Amino acid sequence: MSDRFTITVDGREIPAAPGQTILAAAQASGIYIPRLCHMDGIEPVGACRVCTVRANGRVVAACTQPATASMVVQSQTDELVSWRRQLVEMLFVEGNHFCMFCEKSGSCELQGLAYRLGIAAPRYESIWPRREVDASHPDIILDRNRCILCGRCERTSRDLDGKHVFGFVGRGIHKRLAVNARARLADTGADVTDLAIGACPVGAILRKNRAYRTPVGDRPFDREPIGAPVETRAELTINGGPAS
Amino acid sequence: MSKPRIATCSLAGCFGCHMSVLDIDERLLELVDVVEFDKSPITDIKKFDGRCRIGLIEGGCANEENVAVLRAFRRHCDILVSLGDCATMGGIPALRNLVPIDECFREAYIDGPSTHNPAKIIPRDVELPLLLDKVRPAHEIVRIDYLLPGCPPSADAIWAAVTALLSDKPIDLPYQLIKYD
Numbered sequence A: 001m002s003d004r005f006t007i008t009v010d011g012r013e014i015p016a017a018p019g020q021t022i023l024a025a026a027q028a029s030g031i032y033i034p035r036l037c038h039m040d041g042i043e044p045v046g047a048c049r050v051c052t053v054r055a056n057g058r059v060v061a062a063c064t065q066p067a068t069a070s071m072v073v074q075s076q077t078d079e080l081v082s083w084r085r086q087l088v089e090m091l092f093v094e095g096n097h098f099c100m101f102c103e104k105s106g107s108c109e110l111q112g113l114a115y116r117l118g119i120a121a122p123r124y125e126s127i128w129p130r131r132e133v134d135a136s137h138p139d140i141i142l143d144r145n146r147c148i149l150c151g152r153c154e155r156t157s158r159d160l161d162g163k164h165v166f167g168f169v170g171r172g173i174h175k176r177l178a179v180n181a182r183a184r185l186a187d188t189g190a191d192v193t194d195l196a197i198g199a200c201p202v203g204a205i206l207r208k209n210r211a212y213r214t215p216v217g218d219r220p221f222d223r224e225p226i227g228a229p230v231e232t233r234a235e236l237t238i239n240g241g242p243a244s
Numbered sequence B: 001m002s003k004p005r006i007a008t009c010s011l012a013g014c015f016g017c018h019m020s021v022l023d024i025d026e027r028l029l030e031l032v033d034v035v036e037f038d039k040s041p042i043t044d045i046k047k048f049d050g051r052c053r054i055g056l057i058e059g060g061c062a063n064e065e066n067v068a069v070l071r072a073f074r075r076h077c078d079i080l081v082s083l084g085d086c087a088t089m090g091g092i093p094a095l096r097n098l099v100p101i102d103e104c105f106r107e108a109y110i111d112g113p114s115t116h117n118p119a120k121i122i123p124r125d126v127e128l129p130l131l132l133d134k135v136r137p138a139h140e141i142v143r144i145d146y147l148l149p150g151c152p153p154s155a156d157a158i159w160a161a162v163t164a165l166l167s168d169k170p171i172d173l174p175y176q177l178i179k180y181d
């Protein structure tokens, strides 16, 4: 690639390319910047701000901000980690999260981030909103109680499945996930094989009849924190393995 | 020197966290060597006998009795630990927070599928503790010093926390011991 340059992330100098986001550049060098609304393979939108870093002192979303030559990025500072904690705690209290019976527990990115950030319990009072569950589809359940409005399903359905099954209505605290039908998911073109169904970071969109198949202890975040694979890949790279 | 005292209570919980305390197995013997149990369902002691070093709180607060017990624990214990998701976040009992309280009463006493109540009476006896508007985590009622999530927290997590507190060390739980389920 032409015109490659370097940036530093938390004091480490790493390569980056024009147009590459801070998050992508960091990830390619084995530095994990927490994220929720961003997922590899879809267009970043900067909705959740969990990836917030300081770039040359300015507060930016690492998933959308392009890296520029000699940029100095801070990610793991006390200030930024504390902001991320607050954001994650707010996401918990804005929805209705009962991890003890949630099918996504152990592989949920919101929960995984809370573990990684060392959150024992949200410090804020819960809102306990009333949200709708849509179980109309034979193979998919949509539980808005757990939706964090990240938009990953929307973008995946639109850009990868070419379907536009999901969208948002309302603003601010009234924003909620809508489906492309008068009311029910069953009346949309959603299919259980859609990539959008697997794009949800939390237990808001789930495939039916799959619950609790992985024993506690073997689930992705039971042993290793979220982001560990990014960091492990870096170790492989340092030892001479290929960078992905 | 007298042994430090531990008290425990189950507020709006299911006793699962207490089961997990018992689940420390033979380490219970080690524990009773170094501590004295005060007010606790484990000993069935109903009233505080003295100042306690540690109070383990299972369950959040669903009614005024829970609040009174929790406040008594705060008064009698140096360190309060919220034990489990109900104490730290409300847990399963907080499912009722999604339903207005009169609807809860109607479902419990009148409309429930297994309810026989032809006179449609909702009990209002003074003996019955008043329900709070919402089930609340313990730290919304009194100051809580430590939070130990889990449904229930594993016996290993409880052991690690209690032994650290007894030896005045910071609670430093390995990643694998912090769980919300």
Ligand code: SF4
Binding pocket: A096, A097, A098, A099, A100, A102, A103, A104, A105, A106, A108, A109, A110, A111, A146, A202, A203, A204
């Ligand atoms: S979606 Fe995640 S955070 Fe929410 S209840 Fe399920 S496991 Fe817990």
Ligand code: SF4
Binding pocket: A146, A147, A148, A149, A150, A151, A152, A153, A154, A166, A177, A199, A200, A201, A202, A204, A205
């Ligand atoms: S349903 Fe899932 S993927 Fe879609 S916006 Fe909500 S949390 Fe994000």
Ligand code: FES
Binding pocket: A034, A035, A036, A037, A038, A045, A046, A047, A048, A049, A050, A051, A052, A061, A062, A063, A064
């Ligand atoms: S991951 Fe960057 S804003 Fe959500």
